[in-house]
Amino acid sequence: MRKIIFLVTVFFFITGLLSTSEIWAQKEKGKPKLLRLTFYYPVGVAGPLARVIGEMTDKFNKEHEGRIEVVPVYSGDYDPTMQKVQTAIMAGNPPDIFMVEISELPTLLAMDSVLSLDDYVKKLGKEYWDDFFPPFRENAVIGGKVYGIPFQRSTPVLYWNKEVFKAAGLDPEKPPKTWNELKDYATKLTVRDAKSGDVKQWGVTISGGWNDWLFEAFVRQNGSFLISADGLTANFDSKESIEALDFWVELKHRLKVGPPHSTWGSTPPDFVGGRTALLYHSTGILTFLKRSAKFDFGVTFMPQKKTFGAAVGGANLMIAKKIPKERQEAAWKYIEWMSNVKNTAEWSAASGYVAVRQSAYDDPVMKEHVSKNPEYLVARDQLKFAHGKMMAKNFQKVREILKRQLDDSAAGKIVPAEALKIAQKEIQAVIK
Amino acid sequence: MRTQRLTSYSYLLLGLFFMGVFTFIPVFLSAYLSLFRWNVSSPEPAFTWFSNYLEVFKAPLFWLVLRNNFIYAFTTIPVSMCLALFLAILVNQKMGTIKSFYRVSLFYPTMIPMVAAAMLWVWIFNPGLGIFNYYLGFLGVPRIEWLYDMRYALIAIIIMSIWKNFGYYMLIFLAGLQSIPNHYYEAAAIEGAGGWKKFRYITLPMLAPATLFVFVVAIISSFQVFDQVFIMTQGGPGDRTNVLVFYIYQHAFRFWDLGMGSTLTTLFILGLLFAIWLVFRVIGRKVYYEV
Structure with a gap:
């Protein structure tokens, strides 16, 4: 008999613990606004690229201290990343920001899970969007609407x-x-x-x-x-x-x-x-x-x-559709920051991926990098002959x-x- | 008496709770979901009776996958069991301190994680740099592309899996061998029985419970094969190493076809249950347990 009482106590103890953690989570919500965003990203090629993403994100978090904190989550190769993003979406708890292989866009749209970035992109004007190499833009657009910002791109x-x-x-x-x-x-x-x-x-x-x-x-x-x-x-x-x-x-x-x-x-x-x-x-x-x-x-x-x-190949930055508006706004701030000329140049020099923006090649860091290593320009030059990658549901x-x-x-x-x-x-x- | 029963049930409750949440509910849920069409094209589940099952049987790839898995089972099970028994008898001999060294080194592959072992074997099987071809070269075997050749990829997976699994079976056989009382052998020796006769009429029958256990475990593990395929070949080239669990994984988590994934899972569980029921029916009755 005593054992039953013991087990029952254990049971209530555990359920009690669970409910207090619930209360804790709510308290956290009540605090002055620090938006903590999750960012799932893959690394499609060999190299210490996860470290580079971490360092760049740290810089962003410092600039937005107390308001936005992006938590980058390395989610494996392209395929596992897509799986994790999809699982999270199905479970109703999507990562706020994610980067998946470009051909997956129609599948994500069929699941109604990607936010259209049209308004944000329009606000920045033509010189932002048109600065991306045209073939990179192709896989970010469906039905005239922009859903992703080119970032980790290759041929x-x-x-x-x-x-x-x-x-x-x-x-x-x-x-x-x-x-x-x-x-x-x-x-x-x-x-x-x-x-x-x-x-x-x-x-x-x-x-x-x-x-x-x-x-x-x-x-x-x-x-x-x-x-x-x-x-x-x-x-x-x-x-x-x-x-x-x-x-x-x-x-x-x-x-x-x-x-x-x-x-x-x-x-x-x-x-x-x-x-x-x-x-x-x-x-x-x-x-x-x-x-x-x-x-x-x-x-x-x-x-x-x-x-x-x-x-072309690689991955675009995207924002989940079914998250609160304020989180979307914060997520966009991160994407806008990551895709600015200086950062795309830095990312390209560190990784070997093509810099997605044309003006990145006028950036001093990039200029020095390619003058030492002209072979990094081959993929960029080949873009003149490149097309968007096939994509479908x-x-x-x-x-x-x-x-x-x-x-x-x-x-x-x-x-x-x-x-x-x-x-x-x-x-x-x-x-x- | 009543309270005693109550106490034992209360002990079982916790186990039953976890079994229920993580095993029984998912099993019945997937059986239920297998009746739905639920995938990227139809994001809301739609009830379609048994159409998923029909679709499974109609797909030529399913039969290729089944064939691959049966080839894998029919080679790995007998080879690793015979090897395990043979080596168990060998290391059970009296041979002094060197014995434990042998036991550990034979058991070693079982101790390392499957994923790590698979990564290792990717390099062992590498056609140009790997040691497997290097040693085969001494025997005059021409260079084989192993994991990159449709004819050999499955064989490579089989070789690796036998290496990985036989140590565990050996350990069970060894435990079985050590529980055979020595006086049987002494009696047999007095009657003038030789080594083979001792093996045939004492060792084998006395090992029957261990053998049955190993056999069932081997059947289950040979149909659960996944890690090595995932790491070494991803089912390729041309689906020649695609096996049942990998096929389920592809449908459920790559194609996000949950209806189809549930259907395959349900078929898989039913098939495995049937196989094990068959084993117990045919062989189980002949096994003699010493009480």
Whole structure:
């Protein structure tokens, strides 16, 4: 009997504790206004970028002491970040500010969870919004309304190892400029073991993991697109897309001058380790390569077919819709501050991401940075040929469907025309 | 008598409370939610009877995932169990102080966290820099792309999982071996039984309860495989290492298709319960417990 009494006491003790913490929380609310905002952000590439975000945010918090405090929460890679943001939204407790992969915008809109920033942007006038590079702006706008501010943005580029170029008798200062040259160079740069035929050095590695993003670049280079700008019509089985995939199959399967599959994280070390001569990857790994590679390497535009081309990538800053107005206002102050010319320049110099605002390249910090490291300008210059990234509702499903077909094609399990026909049918069904 | 029963129930209450909140309610809730269409395209749940189930069975990918998982189960379970039994018998021999060293080193993979082990094996399997290919090279095996090759990726996951899991099974077998009274062996020796006969007629039957336990645990863990897939391959290349729990995770937390995720979860639980019921029905009755 005594035990029952004991258990009952414990039970009431615990519930009592819970209710007092409730009261505490209310007291906190009653205090003079300190708005504590949560900010979920991903880091899509290797490097101590979480520290940089922390330092920048500290500076902001000091400037707004007693009024606004932003708490940055590192939420992993792009995919886990989206998951955490979505979970929080579903639970009715969204982070005030978040940064998710740009193609997720239609999904977030379908969940009615992103605030339109139109009024804020308009207030700052044309010289604010028009200063962002046009292709970066594309993924921030749907139906004429602005929903995100570009911040952590990139494009894929081509890296080449100058030393192995020399060894293969190629001019180390002349990277391939066209698909045909790429094929030719990759063949010359592939080194096989004389006896076993094992590949010791691949000619070209088109990284897996985000191969859907790289594939979109190839389709752009061939003058076509994968999903219409409104996100409603799939266009995966166009003649141009089939040609692009067939080119991949030629490199990866028929000529065997590139690995058919790989992961996003494994290929930069492969390049550093001399396992591949050419590498397609994000401009975001440039800082990592510069620190790790013991050889001279170059960065250049991805080779062209009909034109140079790329789909931009990365993440935009957004504000949750279902939070009180005063929190939205405070969140905007943070975003406005983070996206000012000086901070975008600082962020770019620290991370290797492209500075999102054109005038950031006139900033003294940036000027010094790029005069020392001109390779950081390649991705910016490639923006002239870049487009917005495909985006649509259910984008995670779109990616899985496309990647499956890309992987199967590269292994020679299915011919490109058929693979893309399947992708077209399945993707159209999930985005409409 | 009454108060005694009351006391024991009150002890169970707390456990039941946590089981209820974190196990039973979610299980029944997901069974209920599996009847709804609830995803990005239909943010408000809509009741659709069993259409989710039909959709699961219609998807070719589901069957590929099921096939992958069965291949994984049918290879990891027998191999890791045989290996565990063999090594348990081996380290149970009299061999002095070196014994504990062996036991610890065999049990070591079980002690490190799965995520850390998976990260490690990503590098071990790296085609160019990894030691796995390096050692295979001495045996004249040509270079294999392991995790990046559709034909080998699942095999790589299987190898890694066997390495990770057999130590735990070995420990259970070892405990079972040590509880076998020595006089059985002495009696058998007097009757002139050799090593194999002792193993076949004493060790194996006496180990039956331990074996049954290991078998059930192995079945459950082979269908719960997730961490290593998540870290090492993300189900790729081309879904060749996609397994049931990863598939559920994709639907529930990547695609945010909660209806579909609930449906798959419900099917998963029913399937697992059926498998374990079958094991107890077919094998469980033959197991002899020494009281």
